[in-house]
Amino acid sequence: MTNIVTLLRFETKRLLRSKISLLYAVIYGICFLISAYFYSMYGSEGSVLVTSNGQSFAIQHLQASFLFTGVFVAIYASSLILQERTKGTIKNILTRPVTRGEFFVSRALSLTVFVIFISFMMIVIGYIVGTACFGWGDYMEFAEVRYTPIEGLFQTLKAALAFSYAYIGYGMMALVVSMFMDQMITSVTVMTLLIMVGQYAEVLPNMKAGVIMHQMLFYHIDLFQESQAVVILNGFVIGLYILVFFILGLVTFRKQNLKV
Amino acid sequence: MTNIVLETKDLTKVIHGKPIVSNVNIQVSTGDIFGFLGPNGAGKTTTIRMITHLVFPTSGEIWISGLSLREHFKEAISKVGCIVENPTFYPNLSAYQNLKLSAALLGNIQNERIEEVLTIVGLASQLKQKVGTFSLGMKQRLGIANAILGYPKLVILDEPTNGVDPIGLREMKALIKELANKEKITFFISSHMLREMEDLCNKVAIIQKGEILAQGQVSSLLAAYSVVNLEDLFLQIIQGDINNDKYRNTLEI
Numbered sequence: 001m002t003n004i005v006t007l008l009r010f011e012t013k014r015l016l017r018s019k020i021s022l023l024y025a026v027i028y029g030i031c032f033l034i035s036a037y038f039y040s041m042y043g044s045e046g047s048v049l050v051t052s053n054g055q056s057f058a059i060q061h062l063q064a065s066f067l068f069t070g071v072f073v074a075i076y077a078s079s080l081i082l083q084e085r086t087k088g089t090i091k092n093i094l095t096r097p098v099t100r101g102e103f104f105v106s107r108a109l110s111l112t113v114f115v116i117f118i119s120f121m122m123i124v125i126g127y128i129v130g131t132a133c134f135g136w137g138d139y140m141e142f143a144e145v146r147y148t149p150i151e152g153l154f155q156t157l158k159a160a161l162a163f164s165y166a167y168i169g170y171g172m173m174a175l176v177v178s179m180f181m182d183q184m185i186t187s188v189t190v191m192t193l194l195i196m197v198g199q200y201a202e203v204l205p206n207m208k209a210g211v212i213m214h215q216m217l218f219y220h221i222d223l224f225q226e227s228q229a230v231v232i233l234n235g236f237v238i239g240l241y242i243l244v245f246f247i248l249g250l251v252t253f254r255k256q257n258l259k260v
Numbered sequence: 261m262t263n264i265v266l267e268t269k270d271l272t273k274v275i276h277g278k279p280i281v282s283n284v285n286i287q288v289s290t291g292d293i294f295g296f297l298g299p300n301g302a303g304k305t306t307t308i309r310m311i312t313h314l315v316f317p318t319s320g321e322i323w324i325s326g327l328s329l330r331e332h333f334k335e336a337i338s339k340v341g342c343i344v345e346n347p348t349f350y351p352n353l354s355a356y357q358n359l360k361l362s363a364a365l366l367g368n369i370q371n372e373r374i375e376e377v378l379t380i381v382g383l384a385s386q387l388k389q390k391v392g393t394f395s396l397g398m399k400q401r402l403g404i405a406n407a408i409l410g411y412p413k414l415v416i417l418d419e420p421t422n423g424v425d426p427i428g429l430r431e432m433k434a435l436i437k438e439l440a441n442k443e444k445i446t447f448f449i450s451s452h453m454l455r456e457m458e459d460l461c462n463k464v465a466i467i468q469k470g471e472i473l474a475q476g477q478v479s480s481l482l483a484a485y486s487v488v489n490l491e492d493l494f495l496q497i498i499q500g501d502i503n504n505d506k507y508r509n510t511l512e513i
Contacts, residue, residue, distance in 0.1 A: 006364045014350075088348030092358075092406065095312045095342050096365040097334040257315040260344065 007106035036133040053137025057130020058123045059156045074191035077174035078184045080107040100254040111171045119164040143224040162220035169241035176249040263290040265446045271320035281470040295461035296450040303470040304450040341412035347403025351392030366410040377405040397428035417449045458490035
């Protein structure tokens with residue numbers, strides 16, 4: 001347990017100090033500014049925005065960041081084991097009294113921290129850009145429901161957590177896929193292609209709920225629009241992705257000969 | 261009876277049906293500077309990867325200070341420090357920060373020990389310097405600092421002289437001898453730089469195509485094969501000029 005905590009703390013510090021995190025923040029900021037600009041030029045038809053105020057800005061952009069966030073998660077997932085292997089730094093950890101299981105669990109937890117981190121980073125940047133462009137506003141509106149500012153904040157955080165939950169499922173898949181690759185670029189490309197193909201699962205109404213890309217797009221929206229039964233079922237699907245890929249990754253990594 | 265720090269029994273690795281390492285039996289005693297010699301592709305690094313648990317043997321056993329690596333992994337590996345292939349560190353972190361992670365994983369290693377090992381290897385003034393700015397020689401020394409951080413009984417060095425200039429080579433040999441004397445560390449060093457190994461090692465094993473062809477005290481092997489230096493011994497054995505069956509896998513007790 002101590003080793004898991006040590007490795008998790010180390011990775012979290014690296015994440016927070018990393019220039020890559022700053023780059024992601026800049027990319028989100030630019031995207032949100034472009035969205036705000038197009039809204040001001042063409043209204044709702046030119047942007048994902050329906051309600052133009054700071055309080056509503058962040059939650060409305062979660063779905064819009066589907067591809068970017070998917071790529072960022074794939075990159076980070078690939079760096080956790082694959083990049084450590086190709087650069088050789090994994091040797092320094094696994095030739096210490098650290099079991100393969102402890103290492104993998106710490107990586108799964110680091111992935112979880114990263115997904116939650118960028119989800120909340122998006123929310124903060126969304127609030128900043130939205131408020132700068134449109135003002136804070138008197139209410140938060142999402143999925144045609146209005147909330148008071150305090151309620152709106154709570155609903156936004158809830159949506160961010162639901163959004164994170166779906167991306168943790170995708171991230172676990174990316175982590176396991178990366179274990180079978182030799183290069184980060186290949187791993188990220190495969191996962192990006194899966195995102196692009198997976199989103200077309202929407203044309204299969206009987207199957208789409210079982211596809212993680214559907215959950216990445218809609219789970220945080222389902223919380224507001226679907227029945228409790230649907231939300232629970234979709235949550236179960238995401239949980240299943242996390243569990244299956246976690247177990248698959250753990251079993252594989254414990255037996256894997258490391259080409260370092 | 262001498263303490264055996266590292267022992268392998270019938271260690272074998274087969275990949276895609278091809279034996280990379282076959283029935284390797286090695287014994288390294290306390291205080292040895294043991295040379296693991298062989299040409300490129302002989303199986304040296306694969307053997308070291310198995311000893312350090314980066315790769316799993318197809319069959320065979322490994323004991324470190326009497327502890328089975330398979331059954332008592334954490335206790336066994338805690339007695340080992342190593343550099344496998346080349347020393348690699350996080351380039352955006354300083355030497356100190358890289359060693360801090362190792363120290364945390366070893367447990368019970370104080371910050372003073374980090375400074376101590378960096379002083380031993382001559383990197384005290386580069387404590388806060390990012391490893392990405394280090395030369396290869398400096399990274400090798402940092403690798404040795406990392407290896408000795410946890411007061412190991414055994415230090416495994418895989419081709420430590422690769423890419424090191426003559427001055428760096430001399431400094432590394434002096435460091436290894438000093439650590440063997442003062443810190444009482446046993447060394448297991450793989451290399452194909454025979455002249456350097458002859459100067460450094462008291463025992464050697466020669467591996468070719470995954471099989472140990474000869475093993476023993478350097479002086480005994482030289483006498484047994486009637487050669488004057490390790491290079492001649494190596495060439496004769498590898499080229500198969502001598503019938504070496506009776507010396508195959510000889511173990512020192």
